Amino acid sequence: MSARIVDFWFEFASTYSYLAAARLEDLAADRGVTARYRPFLLGPIFAAQGWTDSPFNIYRAKGRYMWRDMERLCGRYGLPLRRPSIFPQNSVLAARAALVALGEEWGPAFVRAVFAANFAADRNISDRDVLAQVIRDLGQDAEAVLAAAASDPVKQQLRANTDDATKRGIFGAPSFTVGDELFWGHDRMLDALDWAGKL
C-alpha cells in the first residue's frame, strides 16, 4: 500500500469528475497527500453492465436530478457550470492527451482545463482543434502533444488504466483508491484523502 498517495480515477465525460478535478489539488495539498491521476474510460465498464449511454440519459429522473445537484454543488464551490450540448462527450482523445500531459508538470492543469471546456464552456472535447487550443493556452506544444497522444504506447496505457479500474471494482467516476480501498464519487473525495493521510 502506498502511503499518502491517492489514485484519482476520472473520465472527462463525467460531471462529478469535473467537480473533483477542480477541487482535488488544494484539498490534497492541505493534507500532505499526493494525487496520482488515472484517466480511464467508463464506456467499456458501462457496456459490460449493458448500458450503451450514460445512466443519466437512460434513467431520466436520475439525470434530471444530477443536473440540479451539479448546479447546487457548483454554486457552493464557486465553479461555473453550463450544461453541455452533447452529453456524454467522446473523451478518448482527451484522455490520451491527458496521459501525455500527466507525464509533465502541467498535467493537472490540463485535466482541469479539459473539464472546464466540457462543463463550463460547452466546447466539443472530442475535437482535435479544441484540445490543441487548450494545450496552447497552457503554453505547450499542441502538435507534439497530440502526436504523442496518437501513439500506440499511449493508447495501450489508456486501455491498461481502464482494465486496471475494472479489476479494482471501479464502476463509476470519479473514483479514488488508497491501496485496495475504494471510494466512489466526488462525495467521497475527502474521505479518500483522509484515509491516505492516516497511513
Add this chain to the structure above:
Amino acid sequence: MSARIVDFWFEFASTYSYLAAARLEDLAADRGVTARYRPFLLGPIFAAQGWTDSPFNIYRAKGRYMWRDMERLCGRYGLPLRRPSIFPQNSVLAARAALVALGEEWGPAFVRAVFAANFAADRNISDRDVLAQVIRDLGQDAEAVLAAAASDPVKQQLRANTDDATKRGIFGAPSFTVGDELFWGHDRMLDALDWAGKL
C-alpha cells in the same frame, strides 16, 4: 413551500435509509427542523426502470462497494451493521405498519427499530411475528397496529406515497424534499436539513 419541514422518503429495504433514519432526528432537532416521515416502496419505481431486483444485486461491483461503504459509514457513526441474509427484504408490511405508527408519537422509534431489525439483527422484517415483537418492544399493542396496517386506507396511503414519490422525481432512497427541492441519498441529508433551515 413548507418552512422548516423536511420530507424524509425512505424504504425499509434500503441500506442507506437505515443510516439516514438512525441519524435524522438528532440532526433535525439541532437545526430546528421537523422531519416528516414518508415511507414508500422502491419496487414499483425500480420496475419502471426495468429492474426486478436491487441495483446492488444486478450490478455486482456496485453492490460489493456499497457493503464496504456501509461498513465504513456505520463504523464512523457507531451504528451496528450485519449484512442481511436476505437482501433486499420485502418491506410492504413493515411500511404499512410504519404508516400506522407514524400517526402516533412512537413512529420514528418504530422506523429506527425496523431498520435495526433488518440491518443490525438480520431479522426477517416481512414476517408478521417479527414486526409484532418490534411493536411490543416499544410498549404498543401489536395486534391493533397490525390490524390497522392491513386496512384498505393504509394500503391506499402507501400506494399514494409511492405515486407521490414518483411524481416528485424520486428514483432512490433515502430521498429528502423541501418543497420542490429534491435531495438524494444519506450523503445529502445535511444539505436538505440546512436548506429547510434557511427558509
